[in-house]
Amino acid sequence: MAQKSKILIIGGTGYIGKFIVEASAKAGHPTIVLVRESTVSDPVKGKLVENFKNLGVTLLHGDLHDHGSLVKAIKQVDVVISTVGHGQLQDEFKIIDAIKEAGNVKRFYPSEFGNDVDRVHAVEPAKSAFAAKAKIRRAIEAEGIPYTYVSSNYFAGYFLPTLAQPGATTPPRDKVIIPGDGNPKAIFNKENDIGTYTIRSVDDPRALNKVLYLKPPGNIYSLNELVALWEKKIGKTVEKIYIPEDRFLEDIKEAPFPINGKLSVFYSVFVKGDHTNFEIEPSFGVEASQLYPDVNYTSVEECLDQFKKHSNGSEQDFVNRRHRLHRKIPVEASAKAGHPTFVLVRKSTLSDPVKGKLIEKFKNLGVTLLQGDLHDHGSLVSAIKQADVVISTVGPMQFEDQLKIIAAIKEAGNVKRFYPSEFGVDADRNNAVEPAKSAFAARAKIRRAIEAEGIPYTYVPCHFFAAYFLPNLVQPGATAPPRDKVIIPGDGNPKAIFNKEDDIATYTIRSVDDPRALNKVLYIRPPKNIYSFNELVALWEKKIGKTLEKVYVPEEKLLKDIQEAPVPLDTLLSLNHSAFVKGDHTSFKIEPSFGVEASQLYPDVKYTTVEEYLDQFV
Known part of the structure; x- marks a missing residue:
């Protein structure tokens, strides 16, 4: 059996990063997480770091702003996965420089884990966020660095608990707001499944220099279909309020910071259908659930079951x-x-x-x-x-x-x-x-x-x-x-x-x-x-x-x-x-x-x- 690649994860204590670290370690990859010294003693992230250690993860002290420590860390691995937050996307140029100098990396995964940033119809402020990620893609390609881009679409843990109702804290029981006509299909993936699919691809030549799309068939729903599924689960019909596209665009402009960011992402997904409005061509992409049909992913329906149990009908916006x-x-x-x-x-x-x-x-x-x-x-x-x-x-x-x-x-x-x-x-x-x-x-x-x-x-x-x-x-x-x-x-x-x-x-x-x-x-x-x-x-x-x-x-x-x-x-x-x-x-x-x-x-x-x-x- 071929030896599994050694993986370095940068941003491993972040929201999606921790799922990828766990998936890597559990899959048997020698896994290294780059952490600042302050992270180890951090009262919140300390427990997460301890969990990593218990999984056999190696912690390396380093920093994106310390070129030497970055190159040293990268030289120890085959694959680099970045899961840094939006505020650090520009720092990925430092990772690219370090990968180029190290000269040993077989695959780089930049921090994406959302929409395919080359195939969106976004408006501000999401437009600028997507453009920043696209800029990183072009830099990777210009340097000739082997890559896989992961388009995981929506995080289930972020969008399903409220049925994508901005500002709500529980799923709706009486009324639901639907941007557009509710027909474009979106994709909702559970975070640990995103970690699993990502790690499965690191040694797979089929995903090399491709976009890895996470589109499991049981997780593809229009907002109308999602609401219908929720109504079936709670045994109740909710009032549906449709917001026309022109009105929704005005709402984005008028919305306070930071809710305008979330609404502009909703526009891309639920009005323009940017998760599903194109065919995956072999020239640029592959689909994860087709590559790895043995992965038992959590479906949207299964996710909603837990919210049915915990929803008490109160809606606080x-x-x-x-x-x-x-x-x-x-x-x-x-x-x-x-x-x-x-x-x-x-x-x-x-x-x-x-x-x-x-x-x-x-x-x-x-x-x-x-x-x-x-x-x-x-x-x-x-x-x-x-x-x-x-x-x-x-x-x-x-x-x-x-x-x-x-x-x-x-x-x-x-x-x-x-x-x-x-x-x-x-x-x-x-x-x-x-x-x-x-x-x-x-x-x-x-x-x-x-x-x-x-x-x-x-x-x-x-x-x-x-x-x-x-x-x-x-x-x-x-x-x-x-x-x-x-x-x-x-x-x-x-x-x-x-x-x-x-x-x-x-x-x-x-x-x-x-x-x-x-x-x-x-x-x-x-x-x-x-x-x-x-x-x-x-x-x-x-x-x-x-x-x-x-x-x-x-x-x-x-x-x-x-x-x-x-x-x-x-x-x-x-x-x-x-x-x-x-x-x-x-x-x-x-x-x-x-x-x-x-x-x-x-x-x-x-x-x-x-x-x-x-x-x-x-």
Whole structure:
């Protein structure tokens, strides 16, 4: 029997990496994982590392930024598999350079494990993510390095627990949102099967210099078929709401960061059908379940069985609650405060099946709907001329479009105050790292444009949305507050601010006619909503009557986690770094020269405290 290849896995402690490490070791391959020294002592990944050791995996200390250690590691193996996160894709050029210098590698697997990046019809921000992976492919081919690209399509553990409903935490029991007509077929593979198929291919000449597609027939479903299967399992018909393509594209543009990334991937898969809209030609690809029919993979139906057992019918849409701040709450606050309130809407929004009820509610509140579009300068100017104050709550994908609002305000010439879309960290006073850094920089760019045009303004950094961060006590990926263990970035001492969304709207609307907030930053810092992570955990422990295990993640480790994390988790972690490690919510004093504090200006506003908010989760 031929000797099995020695395999080096880079990024082996990441989400998909751990499955590939385990599959390699269990298949009998001499397996080496490149780890930083800090990973071995990491409180979270330490247990994973111990599991690797128990499987006979060899740990090599090294780093992508240490060329010598990288070359040394590569020289010990036959096959290199990279499973680094999206934030480290550019670092794969370092792996390519090291492979070229080592000169012994028989196969390189770059970090892909998703759509075939050469055969997609994506829009931003997914388009840029796919382009980054395609760039790595071209570099590998240019250097003549033997390769296999693994197109594993969707991770079952990421998409099936919610039936691909953005922001949901359980499968739907009443209503399901379906982009497009629901007919394009997608593919959902369990993560350990992805590991198994990947490792089976490393010594297979049929997969050399090919794309290895993972398309097991029992895992290919359209969204309509997936919903029908789920309905059969729960014995209930759910309401289906179809979102037309043009409307879905607008939703992607308007969605907050990072949910826009997930929606743009959904567009590629569920509207354009990029998992299955092409034939696999022998010239470029092979299909894993045909190459290895003996692999007993977990089917979609089997995956759904476990969610049926654990689904209790409650649906908590925390991500979309954040999205709704940008649409619903400021409008309601304005109307209820007695301001003549106009909402600029596209014609398609009026007939939108999801937003129709919201539009009706606005009408019942006396809100005037004006048809227009950010890309229609005339309609924008016409709308602005009817108002004194303009408030923008567009999503991150439309930040640049606010330059169009600025141009229209300048032409209209009547606006007494402009509120650009901020509602987060002060874009001028933070120490953020990517990808949050770029998001904040985009907001700062809009600020400078407003000031350059001499437009009166108020900027509103409202810090953290309570509905997005408090329901899981800021535990990335969790769907409920912790009951046993809590992960704390840094030392847990910097103070952050958590405000309920309707309070943010109330304070914002209170300021529109207040000269004290003119050309100032309106900070929303109610004293009872300011908590360090340690204080927040202590409050939660008091409420549940239990002490939690606290795992502190040093800053250096958190920065590495951000680089390795997949989209959109990297964004959430970088926001946590800004708030909980750098203390960007509270690390400076509000000087009268640039800012005012909302709860001091309006002490009569009865805001919801963090303590009151947490009561609902006890």
